[in-house]
Amino acid sequence: MVSAQTSYAWGLLPAINLNKGFENKWNLNFTIESRQFVQKGIFNQAANSGYTYELTDFSTVLSKNIGLQSFLGGGYTLRIRDQKAQHRSIQQFTVVSKLNNQRLSHRFSSDQTFFEDDKPEFRARYRIGSEIPLNGQSADVDEFYLKLSNELLNSWQDQNYDLENRLATVIGYKFSDTNKFEVGLDYRIDGFIDGFAEHVFWVRLNWYVKI
């Protein structure tokens, strides 16, 4: 009989997010994000690893504003992990709306990841997010905001299906209309469907710059 084990990990997830607007409502996004584990282990057991560098993602997404605040985009991610490259194609549609003081976003996306030595993985994702101003009725320059989001990720690889949930809470500061910095926690759980849940706690550091 196999007894279910629950593993955990926590680490740092810094990201630089560059955006460039073009004519006719086109936008190019370029993101560099790296994952670094500070500790990994099994719950109720001693930690079994210290700091480990995990991976770096280089992503570009070209999107177009097709409505008042709706964005259709497609892109590509190069993931470098263990000296190997993974290639991911991305499609996404996001709608942003205002609900009283908050801005609410719904993001529907799909991606396909291709590995050098494994079967491809296909994912369908939905993320709901909210920006809540902490001073006044909208997040203005020199003000803080709270950003909450939850994302569900359905994943298919070979014959296997998995569901992951990502819940994030960050505090952001708007230096200018084109420069924001966020810090917060991103809690991810997957593998719970087959009883081998993995809990990952990321400390997020996001820098958004519009150039």
Add this chain to the structure above:
Amino acid sequence: MLRFYTLLCGLLILGTYPLIGQTKFEKESRAKESEVPDAAKAFVSSLTEIKNLKWYKEISTSGQSIEAKFKKNKAKYSVEFDTLGNLEDVEKTVDWETLTRMQQEKIIRGLDAVFSKFSIQKVQLQYKGSLEDLANLIQTDQRSLKIELAFELIVKGTKEEKRQYEILFLESGHMHSINEIIFKSADHLVF
């Protein structure tokens, strides 16, 4: 591939130039009681049965103002003062259906003349008048004939393409002003 991304990143940074577009400076934030002029505080404290009172200060291209937002009898009010505490106007958020048929027709005629397609997102009645008349209006929800009425609307409208506008109609049906609403960057909600 790594070299390609480094090059792309460099090009993006080197190619920096300010985005050309309409820039309307506006900043609104919560105001402490101590920042609110005495005259404004006195006006609001003369009102009874108001709930959820919050003070805001707004800095825009047209100057600075102080705003009190509250609810009375479930209706949302916004009272705007200048920095000395002189009352500028009172706004009450209402449903479109509460406007009279004649008011609706005048506004629709005005919108039809500008847009090929539109939808009304929000309606506020804007009142201007003396302190006494406006206080009485908020208290009793009865408008004296001395009070000027206008309609401030948030409209999604299509001219060549769909945009969002803030439009002020006078009671006569004349479109007094129309300003496009510029959305704040949503990159952190999209990516």
